[in-house]
Amino acid sequence: MTTVDIRDLLSGPEPDPAGDAGHTAHPERAGFFTDTSVCIGCKACEVACKEWNAIPEDGLSLTGMSYDNSEGLGASTWRHVAFVEQSVPVRAPDPPPPADPVTPGAEVPRPEGRTELRWLMASDVCKHCTHAACLDVCPTGSLFRTEFGTVVVQEDICNGCGYCVPACPYGVIEQRPDDGRAFKCTMCYDRLGAGQEPACAKACPTESIQFGPLDELRETAARRVEQLHEAGVTDARLYGHEPDDGVGGDGAFFLLLDEPEVYGLPPDPVVTTRDLPAMWKHAGAAALALLGGVTAAFLGSPAGRGATTVRGRTTARAAARTAATAARAAAHRRGTRR
């Protein structure tokens, strides 16, 4: 295939984001795999991130959300540990060992109706999407794709338009109120350039945060989820690992133990620019409709007419008829397009 469909650049699988952004002979795409099943909620990642990137303090409040007092990702929180307390039914001891010496064939008593605490912890971070909406909509070119395939804000370019903020399907990037500019995780671009791993991964004591080439991480993650399923943890699932999802796969993906929305993650995020061609098409049609409508308004009231009572009324009525017809036609067009 010689021609590139613009749609392929806006959404869908994209094997080489750094190359398509113009980097030649670039390193492998770097990524995070955050395995929440071994997260212990120590927040070392949050602290290491703040320290290394010199992020300012952004409020010291007690939220009442379990041990989570940093609330969510934002301009000054680039790693965020979520804490979820759930009560789940007590797990029955899984299949009784085949050679049960006590009473062969007897039912193992099931703890029906009893619940126990399940404490979920997960360290969230910018997803460094394959198709990054924040980057696509940035009007200044401040957001760019690095040679590692990550997405970074250039603070000396950002003029604080704030467009990236509502564009992000994960609610990651944000403007710092007293500064005006937008900030988010850089995957420690400075450390990567020096051959170091990001501060959060370096600080994680349980290897819940793993850093490396994205392809390798995806293999590691697939093995890990299989291992957990074999161990009876049927809730384990990967999130953001698939290259054909709504954002073309995340550069930072996760192993979760419950549905993504429980951790504050969108269940099926889609890069908004996937629909941009359709939006421009409709905007073009709407602009032409404006031009046509005003032209019709002038044709319906030629100069010198419309001054007398009778003709004025006729014109207004004719215009009403035209409007109704146009509206019906528009509705019909839209109906058939679907």
Next chain:
Amino acid sequence: MTGSDVTRDGPRGERPGREAVPAALQPGKPPGTGRRRKGKGRGEQLMVPRAEFRSYYGRPVVKAPAWQARDIAGYFFTGGLAGAGSVLAAGAGLTGRHATAKAMKVSSLAAISLSTAALIHDLGRPERFANMLRVIKPTSPMSVGSWLLAGYGPAAGAAAGSALTGLLPRAGRAATGVAAMLGPAVAAYTAVLAADTAVPAWHDAHRELPYVFTASATAAAAGMALTLAPARENGPARNAALLAAAGEAVAVRLMKRRTGIVAETYEQGRGGRLLRAAERLTAGGALGAALLGRHRAAAVASGLALLAGSACTRFGIFHAGIASAEDPRYTVVPQRERLDSRPPEHGNGRSERPGRHDRNERKAQA
């Protein structure tokens, strides 16, 4: 509902004290009702029955823009007024309605100047506004819009300047033509600007929003023409008002139908109130203009109603968008429905069916 048993209002389900009587022994309370579901997250106290969904302490998933309503919704209004006004000005000029033409050129210049001021004021770093013209990016509606304004603004200015001073009439006519060709784009692109975000109420309406915006812009410009121009020249403005009001009514209705559960934000709260006011003002203004527009006083009243209606439409859509971003339900529920309706062979990927524990838990809560 949240995904956690501990909510910001405390633990869900009351913790029995030392003297607590077991639920089964309490008078008048059938067993099994001891577990109480209370305290949905903060900001979820709307009055409609809630669809079941899970979230992280009721916190939003996407971030609402930090844009000021006065600046950005105000810009949607003034940008539309300027853009559609330039088309009316050109039409009036071509058909010999010179008072209307001049008034609309001045109105467009004033509106686009206000727009630019509002846009720069809303920047986090206003002194860096020129960075908008650092690149040309078709994937960024804001970049496209900046370049549109950079072309349209001077044209609208030249058209108004020539009309006011009588100088350089030929250049003035050319500028009027350029402004009339770029005007509809200025009025339409702001819809793409809003829709090209993860804000549910804006993105989900991305097909209808451009038509709502251009119709609303036409209504505003027609309203301005009715307010400023002499009654003997206002025939086209009255026609345009009717067309625009009908078009907007149809487009808004389609938009509400297409956006499903998210349409609630267009019907409730501040967004809903503003859009209801917009509907009445626009319909009233258009009908008033059509029936009584030959009388100057009635034309002015109708024109003002149309202008107010257009402003209410823009502010209503702005606030609906903010509301839809701030409540996780409008992000989670449609995405969850989409995911669950996807055939398994296509891989609904990120959600393997919930495990035994989740299912039991949900049954217990139901």
